[in-house]
C-alpha cells in the first residue's frame with residue numbers, strides 16, 4: 001500500500017527507531033522529518049538532563065548504583081507519555097521506546113551489577129503493569145545496526161558532556177542486548193516486525209539506505 005493511500009485510508013502507523021547510543025537514530029529522524037505527513041518524536045533527553053533543575057542522566061553515569069533507578073523511573077514515565085500522546089500525522093516515527101528502556105538499559109544496569117535487585121524488582125513490576133494494562137501502539141521496529149566501535153567514534157564526536165566517561169565496553173554490552181532482543185530474538189518479547197538497517201556507513205550512504213527503505217518504513221510493505 002502506498003504512502004498516499006495509507007493517509008487516505010486513515011491507517012495510522014507507529015514506528016520505533018532503535019539502536020545503540022550514537023548509532024544515528026536522531027540523524028535518521030531528522031531526515032524523515034522533512035517528509036510531510038510524518039510526526040517525528042525524538043527521545044526526551046533534555047528532560048532526562050534537567051528535571052526541575054536536576055540531571056538524572058548525568059547522575060546515573062557518575063554513580064549508576066545510586067541513581068540508575070532514578071533515571072530509569074523517569075525514562076519510563078517520559079517514554080510512556082510519548083507513546084500515549086495524540087498522533088498529529090498518519091505516521092509516527094519515535095526514537096526508542098519503553099521496551100528498549102527496560103530490555104536494554106535497565107537490563108544492562110542489573111546484569112552488570114550496577115542496579116540493586118530491589119530497584120530492578122520495583123522497575124520490573126512497574127513495567128509489567130504498564131505493558132499489561134496500557135496498549136502501546138507499534139507497527140514496525142527499525143533497528144539501526146551499528147558496531148560498538150562506530151558508535152564510540154560518533155559518541156566522542158558528538159561530545160555530550162554526561163557521556164564523556166562511556167567506555168567502549170558499555171556500548172558493547174548495549175549492542176549485545178540489542179542483538180539478543182531484535183536479531184536473535186532470544187531474550188524478550190519483540191512487539192512488532194523488525195527492519196534491520198546496517199548503520200556503519202557514512203552519512204551519504206545512510207541517506208541512500210533510508211530512501212531505499214522509505215516505502216517499507218512508512219507503508220509497511222514486505223518487511
Ligand SMILES: Nc1ncnc2c1ncn2[C@@H]1O[C@H](COP(=O)(O)OP(=O)(O)O)[C@@H](O)[C@H]1O
Nearest residue numbers: 021022023024025026027154158201202203206
Ligand atoms: N552515518 C554517519 N556517519 C558519520 N557520523 C554520523 C552518521 N550518522 C550520525 N552521525 C553523527 O554521529 C553522532 C551521533 O548521531 P545521532 O544521530 O545523534 O545518534 P543517536 O541519536 O543514535 O544517539 C552525531 O554527531 C551525528 O552527527
Ligand SMILES: O=c1ccn([C@H]2C[C@H](O)[C@@H](COP(=O)(O)O)O2)c(=O)[nH]1
Nearest residue numbers: 020021022043045075100101105163
Ligand atoms: O533507557 C535509557 C535510554 C537512554 N539512556 C541514555 C543513553 C544515552 O546516554 C542517552 C540518549 O541516548 P541516545 O542513544 O544518544 O539517543 O540516554 C539511558 O541511560 N537509559
